[in-house]
Amino acid sequence: MLETTIAGSLPKPAWLAKPRMLWAPWQLDGEALVEAKRDATLLALKEQEDAGIDIVTDGEQARQHFVHGFLEHIEGVDFSRRVTMGIRNNRYNAEVPTVTGPLRRKGKVHGFEAAIARAHTRRRLKFTLPGPMTIVDTIADAHYGDKVALAMAFAELLNEEARELVDIGVDVIQFDEPAFNVYMTEVAEWGIAALHRAIEGLRCKTAVHICYGYGIKANIDWKASLGAEWRQYEAIFPALAASRIDQVSVECAGAKVPLDLLGLLQDKEVLLGAIDVASERVETPEEVAATIEQAARFVPAEQLYPCTNCGMAPMDRSLAAKKLLALTTGAALARGHFELTQTMNDQ
Ligand code: ZN
Numbered sequence: 001m002l003e004t005t006i007a008g009s010l011p012k013p014a015w016l017a018k019p020r021m022l023w024a025p026w027q028l029d030g031e032a033l034v035e036a037k038r039d040a041t042l043l044a045l046k047e048q049e050d051a052g053i054d055i056v057t058d059g060e061q062a063r064q065h066f067v068h069g070f071l072e073h074i075e076g077v078d079f080s081r082r083v084t085m086g087i088r089n090n091r092y093n094a095e096v097p098t099v100t101g102p103l104r105r106k107g108k109v110h111g112f113e114a115a116i117a118r119a120h121t122r123r124r125l126k127f128t129l130p131g132p133m134t135i136v137d138t139i140a141d142a143h144y145g146d147k148v149a150l151a152m153a154f155a156e157l158l159n160e161e162a163r164e165l166v167d168i169g170v171d172v173i174q175f176d177e178p179a180f181n182v183y184m185t186e187v188a189e190w191g192i193a194a195l196h197r198a199i200e201g202l203r204c205k206t207a208v209h210i211c212y213g214y215g216i217k218a219n220i221d222w223k224a225s226l227g228a229e230w231r232q233y234e235a236i237f238p239a240l241a242a243s244r245i246d247q248v249s250v251e252c253a254g255a256k257v258p259l260d261l262l263g264l265l266q267d268k269e270v271l272l273g274a275i276d277v278a279s280e281r282v283e284t285p286e287e288v289a290a291t292i293e294q295a296a297r298f299v300p301a302e303q304l305y306p307c308t309n310c311g312m313a314p315m316d317r318s319l320a321a322k323k324l325l326a327l328t329t330g331a332a333l334a335r336g337h338f339e340l341t342q343t344m345n346d347q
Contacts, residue, residue: 009311215278288330
């Protein structure tokens with residue numbers, strides 16, 4: 001009960017990429033970069049295992065960004081035609097590539113690091129991919145001319161990729177959909193249909209991660225504008241509850257999300273964000289346990305997986321390590337409380 005996992009990414013070592021930034025440039029190239037990505041993947045696994053994380057990831061060490069890491073391997077996406085575009089409903093500007101023709105995978109996208117991760121841990125392995133709606137929101141389109149058609153085209157490629165990852169031995173495939181918290185009406189209209197296309201025929205657990213973004217200034221400012229209660233989840237959870245996705249990863253630590261909204265997810269497994277990635281303060285185990293215990297009022301503890309709010313890519317590396325430890329220690333504390341209550345109820 002209360003097995004721990006992380007949203008996906010961990011900070012990269014300074015010898016691999018420039019630290020403490022998003023879209024951090026690589027420090028190496030060619031064969032040296034390939035080797036460095038491999039080594040960093042091993043370190044990310046080891047650090048999670050040492051912290052006691054039950055369901056580990058590759059730490060996203062081999063990709064520059066969670067969306068563009070996938071797009072770089074897709075034919076029809078032109079990185080020489082970069083445009084600056086407001087993303088997440090103009091919350092911030094990003095330099096994005098352009099879709100200029102029919103989309104096709106050039107080959108395996110993440111097979112390299114997934115195989116390395118699988119070979120070097122016995123723990124359950126989760127692998128993250130960008131969700132179709134979030135991809136569509138992070139790219140310019142000069143070919144399809146229709147957002148939904150473009151999302152479905154990406155969903156098909158994501159499905160091909162996910163099937164290969166499952167063959168490698170990945171236990172959970174997670175799609176990252178921060179855009180779900182921004183375009184709430186479109187989630188039910190086509191966002192979930194695109195996810196269903198992406199998970200078609202997968203013989204593994206499936207998850208969707210929906211957060212309020214990395215701890216960068218634009219996101220922190222946006223959160224400050226959302227008022228006393230963040231109720232975005234209320235608009236999308238009923239449709240997710242009715243979906244074929246097994247797990248939903250949510251942000252709950254240091255967030256103004258009313259936790260009773262988690263009840264709307266019904267029988268879904270909940271990856272409960274109990275670590276704030278936008279704060280430099282390390283949570284105490286007691287705070288983590290409190291978040292878990294409050295959530296357990298609305299979701300049975302058997303369905304809860306303590307997790308980070310979001311990826312830790314732009315975070316200080318030693319801070320991330322401390323937060324992982326706070327997560328597992330807090331989960332153990334909560335587990336102890338539940339077991340004690342159980343024993344007392346049994347007597
Ligand atoms: Zn996130």
